[in-house]
Amino acid sequence: xRVAPEYYLSLAxxxxxxxxxxxxxxxxxxxxxxxxxxxLNAVNLxxxxxxxxxxxxxGQVLVFFVLVVAAAEVVVGLAIILLISxxxxxxxxxxxxxxxx
Amino acid sequence: xEMDIPRIELAGIAPEIALTVAALVILVVHAVLGNRFSTWYxxxxxxxxxxxAGALAVxxxxxxxxxxxxxxxxxxxxxxxxxxxxxxxxxxxxxxRDYLTRDRLEESEFYALVLFAVAxxxxxxxxxxxIVMFLALETFSIALYVLVxxxxxxxxxxxxxxxxxxxxxxxxxxxxxxxxxxxGAVGTTNLYSTGPEADSLFRFASAGPSTxxxxxxxxxxxxxxxxxxxxxxxxxxxxxxxxxxxAPSPVTGFMAAGSKIAGFAALIRVLDAILFPLRxxxxxxxxxxxxxxxxxxxxxxxxxxxxKRMLAYSSIAHAGFVLVGVVAANDRxxxxxxxxxxxxxxxxxxxxxxxxxxxxxGEHRTRLTDYRGAFYQRPLxxxxxxxxxxxxxxxxxxxxxxxxxxxFGAAIESGYWWLVVIGVLASAIAAFFYLRVLVVMYxxxxxxxxxxxxxxxxxxxxxxxxxxxxxxxxxxxxxxxxDAAEHARFFVAGG
Numbered sequence: 001x002r003v004a005p006e007y008y009l010s011l012a013x014x015x016x017x018x019x020x021x022x023x024x025x026x027x028x029x030x031x032x033x034x035x036x037x038x039x040l041n042a043v044n045l046x047x048x049x050x051x052x053x054x055x056x057x058x059g060q061v062l063v064f065f066v067l068v069v070a071a072a073e074v075v076v077g078l079a080i081i082l083l084i085s086x087x088x089x090x091x092x093x094x095x096x097x098x099x100x101x
Numbered sequence: 102x103e104m105d106i107p108r109i110e111l112a113g114i115a116p117e118i119a120l121t122v123a124a125l126v127i128l129v130v131h132a133v134l135g136n137r138f139s140t141w142y143x144x145x146x147x148x149x150x151x152x153x154a155g156a157l158a159v160x161x162x163x164x165x166x167x168x169x170x171x172x173x174x175x176x177x178x179x180x181x182x183x184x185x186x187x188x189x190x191x192x193x194x195x196x197x198r199d200y201l202t203r204d205r206l207e208e209s210e211f212y213a214l215v216l217f218a219v220a221x222x223x224x225x226x227x228x229x230x231x232i233v234m235f236l237a238l239e240t241f242s243i244a245l246y247v248l249v250x251x252x253x254x255x256x257x258x259x260x261x262x263x264x265x266x267x268x269x270x271x272x273x274x275x276x277x278x279x280x281x282x283x284x285g286a287v288g289t290t291n292l293y294s295t296g297p298e299a300d301s302l303f304r305f306a307s308a309g310p311s312t313x314x315x316x317x318x319x320x321x322x323x324x325x326x327x328x329x330x331x332x333x334x335x336x337x338x339x340x341x342x343x344x345x346x347x348a349p350s351p352v353t354g355f356m357a358a359g360s361k362i363a364g365f366a367a368l369i370r371v372l373d374a375i376l377f378p379l380r381x382x383x384x385x386x387x388x389x390x391x392x393x394x395x396x397x398x399x400x401x402x403x404x405x406x407x408x409k410r411m412l413a414y415s416s417i418a419h420a421g422f423v424l425v426g427v428v429a430a431n432d433r434x435x436x437x438x439x440x441x442x443x444x445x446x447x448x449x450x451x452x453x454x455x456x457x458x459x460x461x462x463g464e465h466r467t468r469l470t471d472y473r474g475a476f477y478q479r480p481l482x483x484x485x486x487x488x489x490x491x492x493x494x495x496x497x498x499x500x501x502x503x504x505x506x507x508x509f510g511a512a513i514e515s516g517y518w519w520l521v522v523i524g525v526l527a528s529a530i531a532a533f534f535y536l537r538v539l540v541v542m543y544x545x546x547x548x549x550x551x552x553x554x555x556x557x558x559x560x561x562x563x564x565x566x567x568x569x570x571x572x573x574x575x576x577x578x579x580x581x582x583x584d585a586a587e588h589a590r591f592f593v594a595g596g
Contacts, residue, residue: 009285012281016274016278019274023267023271029263029267032267033267033270036267036270036271036274039271039274039275039278040274040277042278043274043277043278043280043281046278046281046282046285047281047284049285050281050284050285053285054288056288058284058289058290059281059284062232062280062281062284062290065232065235065236066277069235069236069239072239072243073239073243073270073273076243076246076247076266077246077266077267077270080246080250080259080262080263080266081263083250083253083259084259084260084263087256087259088256093263093264093267
């Protein structure tokens, strides 16, 4: 069965938009971070689709770069979120409001 | 069967290798020796690493080459940025030494993270492929997330690190989606052509089929958004004041100087060199961002009551001034932006050095009211801060004046005089809040019964002296640095 690349790209675009909206409206740091991961996976889907379209593997290799960097980011990010929730018993970004303009 | 093995070319990333090795040595040596001995040798190791990296960057001056299969550009543009970054790194390490011993924070991790961040920033300036640019961006961002949270018991530092991290990750996703779309449009993420038949973003932007250009323009917009976060341009600036306020002052200065020059280096390379043929598509967007950045940064700085927050908004406004040079998109615009970023970096590191000393142990005194009568308690430091603030305001005889002059001159050359008018108006608003600090320092009495902060160590004072000297020197004798910036050309194929 052949599926046109437009479907994959639309799905990638949709995932990315869901990720953006979710990251902007949710208030829990972990959930925001999960939406950011959804955005990164939308990027991965786009990379793989384009690689298929162009008929070479470059795009598939780029996915590995994204995965590795995302993993490194998770390590640091979760450590910071853990530090905060240990201190205050909450990882809600609205509870974190010492700094205000 | 025969295979093509890529040539091993390390000159392009030699500075980054030196920094990484130095950082690893610092971590390992400290782990082995532990705290049984004094840690006096750690800043020396970090200094050595940065000096070697700077030297390795300088020796390839005037080389025009692509290395590591076209992934790294070896050009004067990258060299100029790399040397500036090595200097910012040195000043941060020295300032950090005093700060860390005063506040009893871990030392080895700090130096290692600063070196990793400098390595990432250097790679950013030399990236000739969007994916290398992304790796570099993440390398220095991840190091900076940790550095912002370095006072890990302080709730403010935790909060600022979380905000910086969440928005930083959010922005890298935009940058990455831009890369994916550019790959879809062009079929490669490489910026330059490496061979006669190889395609590249530059070649595509110059002569690509117009139907596919739409996708590239969309990609360009997303890349501008992603980099806009890193250079703290409005409307992507929300993290800046929080991260700058909560981070240790040496780190704040380093972020303002290093993160900005690295982000701009990537932005200038992508827009002014690679996507120059598409300048009529990206100019409206960048002009809009520049105008918003200059005005919002200057206006919001006026109402701040915390000096670090005020300097954060000032750094936002300065990103707007540099963007004026980017919009000009001519040779003077590029060299002017580089000159601006280098001199602004020195000035802002100096300002945060003074803030870090005056804030005292634990950095509790950063509010404007804490600066009352500072001149009568610490005349030299207050004098240095005066100089830095005047330079940030762009008063003649300081480097800030020359920098604004070259950037605005380039914009006028390209016919954007009205953008320069907005820039001058924004600087006038900005002058107001710099003067506010001066009034507080000189014309108000110190608070009764409050001891002034203990004086800084010789390293911190040395950093203040060096940055103050450069601020004056580049304001009077700007020739050599401008010359260097003008020679900081991009890689040209076959050039």
